[in-house]
Amino acid sequence: MTTQPTTPILSTRELRKSFLGVTAVNGATFDVPRNLITALIGPNGAGKTTVVSLISGQIKADSGQVTIDGADVSGWPAHRISQQGLMRTFQLSRELGGMTVLENLMVSARRQTGENLVNVFLRPGAVKKEEAALAARALEILNRYGLYHLRDSRAQALSGGQKKLLEISRAVIADPKILLLDEPMAGVNPALIEKIGEYIIDLRDGGMSILMIEHNLGIVEKICDNVVVLAEGRTLATGKMSELRENEDVVRAYLGEVINADNGR
Numbered sequence: 001m002t003t004q005p006t007t008p009i010l011s012t013r014e015l016r017k018s019f020l021g022v023t024a025v026n027g028a029t030f031d032v033p034r035n036l037i038t039a040l041i042g043p044n045g046a047g048k049t050t051v052v053s054l055i056s057g058q059i060k061a062d063s064g065q066v067t068i069d070g071a072d073v074s075g076w077p078a079h080r081i082s083q084q085g086l087m088r089t090f091q092l093s094r095e096l097g098g099m100t101v102l103e104n105l106m107v108s109a110r111r112q113t114g115e116n117l118v119n120v121f122l123r124p125g126a127v128k129k130e131e132a133a134l135a136a137r138a139l140e141i142l143n144r145y146g147l148y149h150l151r152d153s154r155a156q157a158l159s160g161g162q163k164k165l166l167e168i169s170r171a172v173i174a175d176p177k178i179l180l181l182d183e184p185m186a187g188v189n190p191a192l193i194e195k196i197g198e199y200i201i202d203l204r205d206g207g208m209s210i211l212m213i214e215h216n217l218g219i220v221e222k223i224c225d226n227v228v229v230l231a232e233g234r235t236l237a238t239g240k241m242s243e244l245r246e247n248e249d250v251v252r253a254y255l256g257e258v259i260n261a262d263n264g265r
Helices: 048-056 078-082 101-106 117-122 124-144 160-172 190-205 217-223 248-263
Strands: 010-019 022-032 037-041 063-068 086-088 178-182 209-213 226-231 234-239
Touching: 010 048, 022 048, 022 226, 037 048, 037 190, 037 217, 048 063, 048 078, 048 086, 048 178, 048 209, 078 086, 101 124, 101 160, 124 160, 160 178, 160 190, 190 209, 190 217, 226 248, 234 248
Parallel strands: 022 234, 037 209, 037 226, 086 178, 178 209
Antiparallel strands: 010 022, 010 063, 226 234
């Protein structure tokens, strides 16, 4: 029987980032356990998206450390970090609007033989075979996420919810070890929120490790195994959502604000 590794797949230590003298991230330190769903929550302006951008290499930290599977990737550019098996989605979808839904997935896959011009000319059979296999996998993913019937539609014509699903599909086809999701449920209808939650659970059950920014605390409590709370750019607390509801610091910094907003509706 194989023992499941207990070391975290992703760790941050004392991450810091300022923009024009304004501190956005101020010592964020936390672990993302392997093969689990970890939520990153906190009030607006807590630094959640900036932390994800620091982890994924879109932004370079002023100081601090990021490790993936024990490898120090601090300061690496985004393309090199993605080669370590980390992919992310964005709060505002970044689909390639002029391409079809299927084409969006095809160009998002990693390790394509056809990307090498030498292979195009010297190994055309291998390139064609890989393209066929890639198209089949892309269609399977589109079918899984309810986008198959839109495969030939331009991505720019999709609804907001469909674009969220396309973002997830584009990340999944790259077969990452770690998936960073930036508010995957934002702006979608309640039925689709439930569906996306089920899809994320399926990814975890398939062996993926997930870090997810999310404001919907009902969904966080329902699907997330672990929660990290950020406030003012630093880690305030970690634990189960049920435990954090009893944490006075968390209630004061964030949950009280959410409860008051809910009561005002």
